[in-house]
Each structure stands twice: as C-alpha cells, then as structure tokens.
Amino acid sequence: MSNVNMMRALCGCALVLLLGMGNAAAEEIRVAVASNFAEAIKAIAGRFESKTHHRVTLVFGASGKHYAQIRNGAPFEAFFSADAETPALLEREGRTQPGSRFTYAIGRLVLWSPQAGLVDADGRVLKEGGFRYLAIANPKLAPYGKAAEQLLVKLGHWEGLQGRLVRGENIGQTFQFVKSGNAELGFVAYAQIRTPHNPVEGSFWEVPQSLYDPIEQQAVLLRNSEAARAFLAFMKGGEALEIMRGFGYGIP
8 A cells, every 4th residue: 555545544544533533422412391491492402502512302391291201210311490399399309410400590471362452461351351261371280370370369360260261281382272262362471472573463461470479490400411511501601591581581
C-alpha cells in the first residue's frame, strides 16, 4: 500500500472513530410533561436540541396520571408537573434524584371561549348563564381542574353548575372540548390560548389568583442522566425563561 493510500485509510478510520464517539455521547431522554405546558416546552426542547447532541421525547398528560405511571416504572428521565405537590410526593417516596426539584413556572387560570363577547372581563357569565356546557379538567388529576373547582366553590357556583360541567382527563383535553365547540367555554391555562406575539382569539377572563391556590409548577429529575441534567439546567436559563414569558407564564 502506498503512503498516500495508507494516509487515506488512517484518516478514514479516525473519522469513523470520531463519529462513533459522537453517537455514543448522544442521548435521548423521555420527559413527562403536564398538558398545559405542551407548546412552551416544545419550543424550549427544540432550542435545546439545536444546541446539543441530545434528543428529547415529550409525553404529555395529566400530572396525576404521570405520577401513577412513574410509580409503576414508566421510563421517564424527568417530570414537569403542573403543581408542586406531586413532585414533592415523588421526592418523599425516594423516586427522584436528591436536590433536583425546582419551580419552573407559575400557571395562570383563565375562563375562555372561542366566541367573541361570550366571556366578560369579570366572569359574570358564570352566574348569568347563556351557555350549555362548561369544560374543566378533572380536579382529581389535573391541578388546573383543582383550581377551577376552588374558584367555583368560592363564587358559590359549584353545585349549581354540576349538570353543565364537562370534565376533561387533563387540561389539554379540556382545551379541545372548548376549541371544538363541545363546550361553549371552559377553564384552561392562559398559556394554551396565548402564543408569543399573537393576540388571544375569542373572549376570556383571567381569573384573579386570589380565588385559587397558586399553581406553582415544579420539575424533578427522575434518573441521573447527563442529557436530563443538561435539559433541566437549560430550563433555568435565560433563553427558556424568555420562551415561558412569551406563553404567559409567571417566572418564580
């Protein structure tokens, strides 16, 4: 073999080794995410993937349902809940990486309808009627549903509206009930109706936070993976925080 051919062969071997090392370093992580945070975390994960060699698979659902899946051994590396209680419970049960729990966003509850003018700025529509069905997320599974129940109880409407309530398994399904017209209005996350730089369509009432317990949304690391640690660190950085603000979340 000539010296030139030998050099080419050596360079080829070196390139194969480098590519192999890069592929070995790349990780794919599975992240359980509360439905309200879907659009925001999709945008954040896209930025993260573009800056690293890691890949993020997002699985959306109710926080309560994710809790049950994690207890049953679901292969998630991280969990972004819609509340603080569920990650804290997993922590007490020893199912999380020590010291990893943190608040990533403060959620905001709104009463929304795609129909312009149906929902007034003070939520009087709940008392005055003018609708057939009101959608809420299941209060036993979804923190936004629990907040909606607290609000309706405080306003004295909970019992009177039982025959009109349509319950979604999670806040994502609840949003679809309203968007599709199966319910004329419903309690959803502000982030679901707000996209960065675009006005909200329809009509809505931003519920005063004094009428429900704060929706403190926490995340936790479940498995000690390099990619998962990097993703949680990225979530705390300025780029991710700016995306969350654009979707209407409060920043802790």
